Amino acid sequence: xxxxxxxxxxxxxxxxxxxxxxxxxxxxxxxxxxxxxxxxxxxxxxxxxxxxxxxxxxxxxxxxxxxxxxxxxxxxxxxxxxxxxxxxxxxxxxxxxxxxxxxxxxxxxxxxxxxxxxxxxxxxxxxxxxxxxxxxxxxxxxxxxxxxxxxxxxxxxxxxxxxxxxxxxxxxxxxxxxxxxxxxxxxxxxxxxxxxxxxxxxxxxxxxxxxxxxxxxxxxxxxxxxxxxxxxxxxxxxxxxxxxxxxxxxxxxxxxxxxxxxxxxxxxxxxxxxxxxxxxxxxxxxxxxxxxxxxxxxxxxxxxxxxxxxxxxxxxxxxxxxxxxxxxxxxxxxxxxxxxxxx
Numbered sequence: 519x520x521x522x523x524x525x526x527x528x529x530x531x532x533x534x535x536x537x538x539x540x541x542x543x544x545x546x547x548x549x550x551x552x553x554x555x556x557x558x559x560x561x562x563x564x565x566x567x568x569x570x571x572x573x574x575x576x577x578x579x580x581x582x583x584x585x586x587x588x589x590x591x592x593x594x595x596x597x598x599x600x601x602x603x604x605x606x607x608x609x610x611x612x613x614x615x616x617x618x619x620x621x622x623x624x625x626x627x628x629x630x631x632x633x634x635x636x637x638x639x640x641x642x643x644x645x646x647x648x649x650x651x652x653x654x655x656x657x658x659x660x661x662x663x664x665x666x667x668x669x670x671x672x673x674x675x676x677x678x679x680x681x682x683x684x685x686x687x688x689x690x691x692x693x694x695x696x697x698x699x700x701x702x703x704x705x706x707x708x709x710x711x712x713x714x715x716x717x718x719x720x721x722x723x724x725x726x727x728x729x730x731x732x733x734x735x736x737x738x739x740x741x742x743x744x745x746x747x748x749x750x751x752x753x754x755x756x757x758x759x760x761x762x763x764x765x766x767x768x769x770x771x772x773x774x775x776x777x778x779x780x781x782x783x784x785x786x787x788x789x790x791x792x793x794x795x796x797x798x799x800x801x802x803x804x805x806x807x808x809x810x811x812x813x814x815x816x817x818x819x820x821x822x823x824x825x826x827x828x829x830x831x832x833x834x835x836x837x838x839x840x841x842x843x844x845x846x847x848x849x850x851x852x853x854x855x856x857x858x859x860x861x
Contacts, residue, residue, distance in 0.1 A: 560733050567734030567765070574762055580641045581759070582616050582633075587660045589653075590643035594661065597623055598630040602695070602854065603667050606633040607658070609677025609837075610780075611773060613745075613764040614640045621751035622839040625847035630668075634661055638772030640763060649776035651783040655686045659693075670695035672854065677836065678703050681783055684790055691793050696854060699800035700846075701836050704816040705784035727769030727777075737765040748834075749841040797826040799853045801846055805835045828853060 582595035595616035604626060608615035616633045617640075623631050636654060637646035647653055662671070670693050675683040680702025687694045730736050739745060740761035747760070767773070792798050798821055807813045814829075821827040830849055834841045 563734035563738070564732060567732070567737050570737065571766065574766075578759075578762065582635070582641060584641075585661050585664055587657060587664065589647055589657060590637060590645070592637065592643070592657065592661050593635040593639075593641035594665065595623075595633040595635075596631065596665075598626070598628075601629045603630040603632060603671040604698070604850075605658075605662065605667070605671050605673050606631060607673070607675040607679035607682055608633075608635070608639060609679060610777065612639060612676075613767050614760045616640050617752075617756050617760050617763075618747065618837075619839060620756055621749070621843040622846060624751075625843045626850065627847075628851065632662070632665070632667060632671075634658060636772075638770050638776060639767065644767065644770040644772055646772040646775070649772060649779050649783075651681055651685045651786055654776075655682055655689055658682065658686065659690060662693075669693045672696045672698060674698035674700065675702055676700040676839065678780065681705055681787060684792060685787050687792055687796055688790055691796070694796055696797040696799070697792060698850060699798070699817075700838055701803045701806055702800060702817075704820050705787045705790075706816060706820070708781060708784040724769055724771050724774035727774045729769070731765060731768035734765075736768045740764045747837060747840040751840065751843060791820065791823050794823045794825050796824065797853070798824050799828050799830070799850065801830050801832055801838050801842070801849075803836050803838055804831055804833050807831070 580593070582593045585592050585594050593616065606615070606619050606623070608618060612618050615635045619631075619633050623633065635642045636657065637643050637649075673683045673686060673694055674697075675681075677700070680699050683697050683699065683702065684705065687697055743761075745761070745764055746757055752760075800817055800821070802814060802817060814831075817829060821829070832838050832842045832845060839846060
């Protein structure tokens, strides 16, 4: 038998590895098939998400009330008929602040509570002028003025809203009787050494930020409960609405601009302190402190000049109001009860 025939049979025998060129072509075919499959799934998901969102927007019952100001429409949730007013401001990217604060609102008996959803949040408009600390504070002031909220009121801010409570208390000191922080962000730790950027620069595009929502990925993640708040203090209806709004609002234009301006806003207020006469109560998460060792010290330094101040450490994650609302409400009532603290 010719040697070349034998060698050919050996090369094609079962179990022998394919030549390198063939292996590459096979791997390429598999990669192309996988890519086309992913693209097909994303197209199908995008189409399904578009249809579902259209149905939801046609049938969903909005909560709160719309307040029209020059810059657009802001949604506000109000509860309580008597007592001092507490104005609640959410952290960055909270899909539905009016619902997110629901467990705390239910515990704050004896207070009027106003949860303000800024542009890019909840049922407010998703587009807005540049999200500078000046613009956001001015919009908040206009909303509270149009609602004829009794002055002075108590400002309560979660996370990045600590920027707003700090700036606002200095901008409108006669209108703020006390400040409450819910694991608030301290600007000194986020400010860029390069200084503020151009404050009125137009908002950058948000195509990529919006893509997870457009393709339905946020919807399916929310449906699996991956973004649900911890604890059992929410109704099923509230959880359903928060999942829906997470899908609608993720990566919107106003939120993207606010995110991009965090360092700019921090630089503007890094040297500010709360007015020394304004009482400040801050709840800090033990989990956040364990993850960021400087967290506690930065809050202590921020309040050194404040005559009446208190830091309360609570178990739980950054969203303390999800699981610690009862303890927080009890402490808030106690802190605000001394004569002269609130109107």
